[in-house]
Amino acid sequence: MLTNKVSYYSNKKIKIYKKSIHKIPNTFKINVTAQKIFFIKSTNTLIKIWNKCKKFKIPFLILGEGSNTLFLENYLGIIGINKIKGIKIKEKNKNWHLHVNSGENWHYLVQYTIKKGIFGLENLVMIPGSVGSAPINNIGAYGLEIKDICQYVDVLCLQSKKIKRIEKKNCYFGYRDSIFKYKYQSGYIIIAIGIILSKYWKPITSYGLLKKINLINITPYQIFNKIKYIRKNTIPNYKLIGNVGSFFKNPILIKKNISNLLEKYKNIPYYPEKNGRIKLSAAWLIEQCGLKSYTIGGASVYHKQPLILINKKKATSQEILRLAYKIFYSVKKKFNILLELEVQLIGKNGKEKI
Secondary structure (H helix, E strand, C coil), X not given: CHXXXXXXXXXXXCCECCCCCCECCCCCCCCCECCEEEEECCHHHHHHHHHHHHHCCCXXXXXXXXXXXXXXXXXXXXXXXECCCCEEEEECCCEEEEEEECCCEHHHHHHHHHHCCCCCCHHHCCCCCEHHHCCCCCCEECCXXXXXXXXXXXXXXXXCCEEEEEEHHHCCCECCECHHHCCCCCCEEEEEEEEEEECCCCCCCCCHXXXXXXXCCCCHHHHHHHHHHHHHHHCCCCCCCECCCECECCCEEEHHHXXXXXXXXXXXXXXXXXXXXXXXXXXXXXXXXXXXXXXECCEEECCCCCCEEEECCCCCHHHHHHHHHHHHHHHHHHHXXXXXXXXXXXXXXXXXXX
């Protein structure tokens, strides 16, 4: 039996997740379990567990904080919680160079740099999750994305036990996308990222409500606090209401292909992108379908931000998925636009697609 195989790990050398040995931590607050859950505090521990899982053909998945995942059912393998921490800072003439291990909390990193007088991450405050997950989805908010500040990403090849450095140009960052969703997804673990921040700070206030900020004598602290205020008032605290932030991506389309849509809906929010493309607001599309606060079982569309699905009352993963399907087909029927998932789906053996 699987439980007999994983009992090998119940020793003093590897720290078991104490709060609930089997319950998987996830910000959706879905009640799902795994055979075993461990804190991973070093690459050596990570390699040891992976080797044993491979030997006994046990599914293995490493998580940061479960902030961008929807578990569809109980996981039949071992979960490793990434706790490989550490922040190193080097000061150069014009820049700050940060080497950050993947188990660090992203919001903590933003706060840490601000307190040290190192600026440039303030637009990304209060994004949940770990540093290791940031380059996978090329996280972004309020006009700034990881691709704008990333210098490199270090990945551990579990097969060779060697660390490979992927320079920014080879990360192929896109909108909520990167090479780490494809080539470096299976058999590789992100263990650190390199961030470069200019000492000549320039505010980024061209996005959303930040446009209203008075730029005269503007400081990084003001942007930091403004975005904290906005996020607290538009995004539910996942510790109180289960959610993963944006469930869907904002669709990016060729402008000429949706010219009729832009003509019909004069007030549709959109943002110019490269190569004649534009980004539409998925939240606006969902709201126009009359789905604000729409509920299926314990799952609901968040009333302040339709792009967010919430675990309102002990929702099951299937209820959340049914709600997602309802949104997908409603937007498709009304606008002929196909929404893409931003959340990662996890089945009993690992990552899945629908």
